[in-house]
Amino acid sequence: MKFNFDEDLKHDVHRIFNIYGIRSSPNKASREAILDFLTIREKLISAAKREVHISPLLKAKLDTHPKKKEILYIQKALVEGVNVNFFQSKRLFQPKFHDHLVYEWSIHHFHLSLIKDTKTRFVKQVDDLLFVYIDDHRAILLDTEKHKKGIFADVKWLEILHDYFPDVLAQQRDSNIQLVEPTVNNVERQALWDNGITLSPTMVRGVAYWSKGIGRTTSRHSSKVVLNTNEVLRWLHHINERFGTDGAVICDHFGLPYNSSIFRLRFGPTNLEVYEENSRRVILQYRDTLNIKKEKDEAKI
Numbered sequence: 001m002k003f004n005f006d007e008d009l010k011h012d013v014h015r016i017f018n019i020y021g022i023r024s025s026p027n028k029a030s031r032e033a034i035l036d037f038l039t040i041r042e043k044l045i046s047a048a049k050r051e052v053h054i055s056p057l058l059k060a061k062l063d064t065h066p067k068k069k070e071i072l073y074i075q076k077a078l079v080e081g082v083n084v085n086f087f088q089s090k091r092l093f094q095p096k097f098h099d100h101l102v103y104e105w106s107i108h109h110f111h112l113s114l115i116k117d118t119k120t121r122f123v124k125q126v127d128d129l130l131f132v133y134i135d136d137h138r139a140i141l142l143d144t145e146k147h148k149k150g151i152f153a154d155v156k157w158l159e160i161l162h163d164y165f166p167d168v169l170a171q172q173r174d175s176n177i178q179l180v181e182p183t184v185n186n187v188e189r190q191a192l193w194d195n196g197i198t199l200s201p202t203m204v205r206g207v208a209y210w211s212k213g214i215g216r217t218t219s220r221h222s223s224k225v226v227l228n229t230n231e232v233l234r235w236l237h238h239i240n241e242r243f244g245t246d247g248a249v250i251c252d253h254f255g256l257p258y259n260s261s262i263f264r265l266r267f268g269p270t271n272l273e274v275y276e277e278n279s280r281r282v283i284l285q286y287r288d289t290l291n292i293k294k295e296k297d298e299a300k301i
Contacts, residue, residue, distance in 0.1 A: 001247045001261045005240055005274070006030045008265035013037045016267060021121075022093045034232050036095035038225045043092055043099050045108060049081035050139045055160050058143045067112040067128050067144065074110055074130060078139045087111055087130075090122040100193040101152045103213040103222040107133050109152065112144065131157050133168060140165055150186030153193060158204045169209050174201055177208035196220040232272070235286060239274065246292070253292040254283055 013033040014026040024036065052075055054062065062068055077084045087110035091097040101107045112128040127147040133140040142160045145151055161168045180203045184192065192199060198215030201208040214223040243250060243263060251258040254276070262277040272286035 001243075001251060001258050001263070003240075003243050003247075003263040005236055005243075005263075005265040009033060009236065009272075012266050020093055022095075030236065031229060031233060034229045035221060035225065038228055039095045039098070039221060040093055042222050042225055043088070043102055045083075045085055045088075045134055046136070047081050047083045048136065050078050050134070050137060052078045052139045052141070053165070054141045055143060055164055057160060057164075058141055065144070067130075070112040070114055070128075071130055071141065071144070073114060074132075075141060078132075078134075084110065086116075086122045088122070090117065090120045090125055092122075098216070098220045098222070099152075100190075100216065101131075101157070103216060103224070104193075104198075104211045105133070105158065106135055106212060107131055107142070107157050133157075133161060133165075140168070150190045153190035154186045155189075155202065155204060158202065158209065162204045162207065162209075169204075169212075172201075172209040172212055174208045174210055177201060179203075180208060194220075198223075232286070239284070249292050250283075254281070256281075 009030055010028060010033045011026050013036065014024050016037070017024040022040070024033075028036070054075070058065075058071075062071065065071060074084060074087060076082075085092060088108060089097070089099070089111075099108075101109065108131070110130045110132060111123055111126050112130055113124040113126045115124045116122075117124050128144060129147055129151070130144050131142045133142060140161070142157055145154075158169070180199075180201055183203075184199060189199065193216070196216050196218040198211065200211045200215055202211070203209075214227075217223055217226050219226075248258050250256075251261050256276055256279065260278065263274055263283075264277050265272065265274055267273075268282065268285070273282050274284040275282045
């Protein structure tokens with residue numbers, strides 16, 4: 001029986017990155033490979049149909065907005081579940097580029113252009129930006145703004161949600177907190193974010209809200225990404241240990257020949273999965289456990 005799940009993981013991340021033209025090395029440590037992969041995934045918007053709303057602020061000026069065509073195009077794409085990632089920053093696929101507004105509050109910004117950049121797969125990176133709250137089922141077009149210092153840390157995006165879509169922030173609200181100090185402006189908040197420092201909660205119209213994304217680490221990564229990376233590493237350690245000590249029992253449990261079985265790890269359609277290479281049989285997915293009999297005892301894998 002053969003297996004090397006750590007190497008499989010690193011090479012599959014490298015394979016996926018190559019598909020998207022992302023520079024990477026298959027020789028990175030497992031932790032770095034997972035961090036890079038999950039960081040990019042955190043910023044990507046899935047091509048799923050969503051219920052789309054337009055804030056009253058944007059709706060009031062949409063008819064005469066100079067970027068009306070681009071805004072309506074994005075609205076339609078979100079409704080139909082069409083890929084909108086090419087409206088994001090052209091640095092989207094750089095694992096060292098961190099979009100803190102996405103990490104903190106699930107608010108993306110789109111460049112309002114329908115002209116494709118000739119050197120990339122993205123649209124032309126213009127200064128006119130559309131800010132949009134996006135979750136798995138809903139998108140809210142908040143407002144537009146020019147690209148300028150501190151705009152990505154502007155509390156106005158949360159004010160729009162607080163004023164018109166309070167249910168979005170309801171779970172993050174903390175009525176026990178009356179004051180948050182120190183108070184910072186947008187530019188100061190952005191500077192703190194850029195150095196991996198989280199100020200939480202955030203005061204919005206006199207109401208305290210905890211960050212939806214749990215904030216960032218000092219390495220500037222999303223805290224959720226770091227937590228998920230650690231979970232994957234623990235699972236990897238666990239299955240490496242189990243396959244190393246109970247390989248014969250596992251093969252017997254699945255009716256696989258011990259001497260010729262080769263177990264591999266890959267990113268499947270929806271999850272990490274362990275499969276046997278010769279039979280192509282998937283036997284385990286990330287976070288799943290298997291109960292197998294070892295002599296008379298139950299051993300969890």
